[in-house]
Amino acid sequence: MRRGLWLAxxxxxxxxTTPAIASPDQPTESAxxxxxxxxxxxxxxxxxxxxxxTSxxxTSxxTSxxxxTSxxxxxxxxxxATPAADRGVATGKFVWPVPGWTHIVQGYxxxxxxxxxxxxxxxxxxxxxxxxxxxxxxxxxxxxxxxxTYIQIDHGNGYRSHYCxxxxxxxxxxxxxAKGEVIAYVGQSGNTSGPGLHLEMWKNDVHINPxxxxxx
Ligand SMILES: [Zn+2]
Numbered sequence: 332m333r334r335g336l337w338l339a340x341x342x343x344x345x346x347x348t349t350p351a352i353a354s355p356d357q358p359t360e361s362a363x364x365x366x367x368x369x370x371x372x373x374x375x376x377x378x379x380x381x382x383x384x385t386s387x388x389x390t391s392x393x394t395s396x397x398x399x400t401s402x403x404x405x406x407x408x409x410x411x412a413t414p415a416a417d418r419g420v421a422t423g424k425f426v427w428p429v430p431g432w433t434h435i436v437q438g439y440x441x442x443x444x445x446x447x448x449x450x451x452x453x454x455x456x457x458x459x460x461x462x463x464x465x466x467x468x469x470x471x472x473x474x475x476x477x478x479x480t481y482i483q484i485d486h487g488n489g490y491r492s493h494y495c496x497x498x499x500x501x502x503x504x505x506x507x508x509a510k511g512e513v514i515a516y517v518g519q520s521g522n523t524s525g526p527g528l529h530l531e532m533w534k535n536d537v538h539i540n541p542x543x544x545x546x547x
Pocket of ligand 1: 437443445446447529530
């Protein structure tokens with residue numbers, strides 16, 4: 332009976348001990364695996380988040396940089412094209428007011444003391460001051476007896492130039508402009524058959540044919 336009891340006690344011990352040893356191992360392994368995989372996920376999530384945040388920041392920085400650059404570029408272009416020192420200064424030599432556009436649909440004559448440079452694709456393109464001077468009339472809206480939106484420059488040397496049917500003018504009466512400066516955009520305001528520039532010029536208050544002085 333004693334040996335039998337001892338064996339029984341040994342068996343009970345083994346049965347009791349074996350699961351006790353095995354059970355901590357399994358949870359530990361699975362816990363490790365879980366910890367490892369969750370730490371990997373955490374790491375990759377953190378990395379992904381960081382990368383996304385960084386690239387978003389970079390993108391928005393790049394975008395605002397680009398915007399700032401293009402703003403600066405257009406500003407500096409304007410500044411370069413129109414040095415303040417040249418504003419109001421007439422050279423006596425003229426530039427063509429709508430570079431690249433030379434299609435004249437109506438020339439200078441008794442009933443039309445102007446040239447009409449018309450083309451549908453001109454709508455919205457810049458109109459340049461043919462020379463430096465001072466704005467003496469600026470109508471930013473209205474029919475204005477058919478002229479529509481228009482601007483007139485006194486070049487101070489006997490010449491005046493007059494630009495009609497604009498979509499928009501960029502200066503007001505009294506402003507000084509430089510030779511070649513963008514003063515307006517081609518439109519179809521007032522009495523006109525389409526988009527274009529009706530240009531008049533005077534020499535000592537007498538109409539002249541713009542083509543007699545402009546490079547054409
Ligand atoms: Zn005309």
